[in-house]
Amino acid sequence: MMNRISILLVAATSFAVPACTSNDPGTGGDDTGSGSGSGSGDQWDQILGSREYDYNAALKTAALRLTGDLPTMDEVVAIQNAPDLAAKKLAYETKIRDYMARPTFTRQMMLFWRDTFKMGETAEMDAAPAFAAQLAVQNRSYLELFTATTGNCPTIDAGLTTITDANCVGTGPQAGVITNTGAMKQFFSNFAFRRVRWVQETFDCAKFPVEISPTPTDVGGAAPYIGVWPFQSISGLSTGRVNFQDVSAVVCANCHQSLNHIAPLFANYDIMGVYKPTIAVPTPLDNSPLAQLTDYLPPTETTAWRYQKPAADLTGLGAVMAQDPAVQTCGVARIWNWALGKTDIVDALQEVPTATIETQVANFAANGFKMKDLIYAVYTADDFVKF
């Protein structure tokens, strides 16, 4: 994920060079490494090391996030009057478990997932957030978001405290929330690309392009092709109606190498998010004709999550996503950022370096990707209770 910030810093540098160039090559070298995480690590380590445990401050933040309410006076005093740090820690951790057992935790999870998915507030749009919230409340596996074939369209009451099991309607494949009718409707677009972007950014925590080769290829454009798929693995005008191999401006294939191998899987959902037996999304061509498989891929290609990670259908996509370590880590990073009050990991580039959450990621995997356990681990982590 650090690559994303590096990319943007390269951007800033590349813009700055022509604007600030002087003929004196010896005047500009005093800022190497700034901002990208390199350099002056001691300064930041010292600040991190100077933090102290403050279980009352942590309790207030945890209460607001896990219950949506302030702690009561008794809850505050219980920690305040605990005789030592160990007792304060015990009182705090007991209260966190209490908070996560309350009905209000369901509501808070619902709000978190509505924000994460960018959808909700109608029965149709709440099914996916409600399913994700249910996984957290019931301490089920995060991977069910991609693999559940039943019970993945629960309903939630108006108070957002009671989730009721329900199967999804319709005849389409079932794979957690990535086949959710509301999501397919919310993110409808030409070629189903917006649905792919939603899946990519929500569950992999990164914008396209995401498959980057260490050995760029000259494809005749102003810049090289940087993808890992063969350049010819997506359609150009010889097989489709849109030239995804175009290099006249940007190299479209840098992103579309991945997009085009995923998007056909989502193309059978129509504008209402209803699954159809054939492709039901339009193209931006004149008169908006429906997309065809050959618009995305040459006949020799098959759909896939990533290069050499084929996915013949959406259940296959969910299965391969569930096995992707980046997807698993993304789930932890999103919970981490929520707990620590960060803005979005993708939209605002609030990245979480792997080293920061490696303990939580390892425990998450070892513990069957249980959501409630993960949330408890994050809210009791040293980084959460130190200020």
Place this chain on the structure above:
Amino acid sequence: MKSAIKLTILVASLGLASACTDDSVDGAPPPSGSTSGGEDTTFDHMNDGISPWDLLDRLQKEGPPSFTSHMHSCSKVRYMTLGRVLTSLGVTQIGAANAPALSAADLYNNGDNAMGAPNYANRIRENIGISTSGASREFDIFAAAAPQIIAAIPTLDRCKTGGATGAPASLFNAQGQCEASGITCLIGVPAEAAHLELCNITVTSASTPAVGQRLAVAALLAAAYTCE
């Protein structure tokens, strides 16, 4: 070579050039930011990435992710959470349709847009960053809510020590001085000497004690709930 890769990704990710075409188009790339479709292009690409300058500024001010990811950020109190906090402090008519004009409840009920509430119909999640409009509205709400809160604190079960039948909290004693119990209930963490000092200075510096108490409560609320 690595720089070339990054620059290429950069150009692609920032969308500085045109969309993929349905016909080969020769010539120079269109101006920066020109990512919308047209007669010769076939797809409107998003062009809403974070500004590299904003990112650089943030990194310089806040530190690298290897540091900031370990620290709490100052996110605003979410809109719905703020409503419950106000209610739990004794503010009435939160969410009611007939709240008196310019009351705290009225300012809250009509402040969802200013305070960055979500707009899911347009695929917009709640903005938890602190904005000028959001903070201004929040402070207005606190100022308007102060009299209600001062009156309500002694009656609130949440503020009692020892359960619903326990000792009530109070923000001010009979002499008009600030009380730790009420401030603790107000801000959600144990009141410290600095809180009491700020509170008392605000009360005594105001034109009247009543005005001072309202200002003190609003100031404490603003300090406590600018960040969640």
